[in-house]
Amino acid sequence: MYDFDYKIVKLIQRYFADDLTPGEEQELREWLAGSHRHQEIFDAIRQGENLEDRERVWKQTNKQQALNHFEKKIGYQRRVIVRRLVKYAAVVMIPLLAVLSWQWLNDEEKVLHEAPVAIQPGRMQATLTLEDGAGIPLNRVGDEGFSISQSGARIRNTMNGIVYTDTINTSGITSFNRLKTPRGGEYNVTLSDGTKVYLNAASDLKYPVVFDKDCREVYLSGEAYFEVAKDSKRPFYVVIDAVKIEVYGTSFNVNTHYNNQVQTVLISGKIGIKGKESGLHEVAPSELVEFTSDGKFIRQEKVNVLPYIAWRDGQFIFENESLEQIMSTLSLWYDVDVFYASEKLKAHKFTGHMKKYENINTILDAISKIMEVNFIIKDKTITVMK
Incomplete structure (x- = not known):
């Protein structure tokens, strides 16, 4: 599908008329650089060996029909253009549009069957991948949610997300599961120690089915809000790339989507954060700490925590x-x-x-x-x- 809108049509028309301002020329260059398809369309128009023939075809077509087909082909939706780019006027019906419409009118059957794709907000959906590689698609359910046994733990899917039983691993063998949300998805998990994790869109959490008796450690990519269960004998660690967070009983948010950095905001309790190339940074409530993905310290400062955790609510x-x-x-x-x-x-x-x-x-x-x-x-x- 061609990525055209009326403003670009006008810019291309003025380009061939040698009537572009420096600012408009830069805008056209940026549009061309934005997609190989844009450049292909522009090159095809610039070749223009049979432009005159196509203009003759244009003069013989129904102008309103051509405009309707043009709008459908580019996915034009009046209700979703927040501000009008141009007013409807005869100037829009230019030879350039004639070239494009001539092509699209000869592909009428395909145009008539195209329909806009509805954009929906995210919802509760994820994939649970077990230790053996089996993937289980998840969504929020009621009492009919599945229940399985794994490594001595009981796993249930509930209205509140995945829930693991409170068990301590004494076997010495650790099995890991992964909970992964797609773009447009979110999900919650209650780990075997009672820690609650709220996973935002496009995120991945790897964690033991049952924590061992000495340590609790999980691995995160994306964004998650943690409510860590207190356990003075077993510290809780969140590992993100080259950054490690140590927790004893705390609420905090971690986000790796922001500028490809590791961004942590503490809500309550106390945590320590260590990068691969820095020492331990102790963090107090309402403080934000940022590291690069390779573990370099960037900053630590007081912030209003609400913008960082509002997604959870x-x-x-x-x-x-x-x-x-x-x-x-x-x-x-x-x-x-x-x-x-x-x-x-x-x-x-x-x-x-x-x-x-x-x-x-x-x-x-x-x-x-x-x-x-x-x-x-x-x-x-x-x-x-x-």
Whole structure:
């Protein structure tokens, strides 16, 4: 499917008329660099050996029908363009559009069968992978949830997620399970010691089916909120790449999605964090600590914890957050891809509070009104434009 919108059509038309401003030329270059498909379309138009023939075809077509087919082909949805990019006018019906519509009108059957892909907020879904490699798809269920035995532990799927029985491993053999959420998914697990882990979208938690008598250690990729059960004899460790967190009974959030860093925010209790290339950093409640993924210390400071844990309570709270990071968060939760017409748009800042399970159009509309940017939704792709 071609990634066209009316603004790009106008830019290409003005390019061939040698009428682009320096800013418009840069915008066109950025659009071309954004996808190999964009460059292919542009090259095909530039070749234009039979442009005159196609213009003659255009003059013989029904203009409104061509416009309708053009909109369908590019996935144009009036209700999801937060701000109109251009007004409907005769200038849109240009020879360039004639070339494109001539191609698409000759593929009418395919166009008529295309339908927009609905973008839904995330939901409770994950995959539980057992020690033997068997994968079990999960979603929130009631009393009909499965129940299995493994390594002396009992595992049940409930309305509150996966629950393991409270057992201590005395065999000396440790079996590991993995809980993995996709983009657009979340899930909870209660580990065998009573520790509760809330796993956000696109995250992976590896953990022992039963902890041994000396240590409790889990491995995380993505984002999770931990409520660690107190056990003075068995410290709890969370390992993320080259970073290790030591806990004794604490609530905290860990996120590796943020700028490819390890970001930890302590809610209550006390933790210590050690990177591969740094000593132990003790963390107090309401403090944030960041490391690079290879274990280098970045910063430690007091913060308002609410924006970091709001996702667990069904909210998005953005405080002076860049548009790039906001759209990264939304892309994981709504399982969409995001593209920018200009790199400069990524640095725009936004502050807002909205519901996590809200229709994505409502969220984008709120951002658009404040930041003066436009969002175009085509299937499961969001394009951000000025």
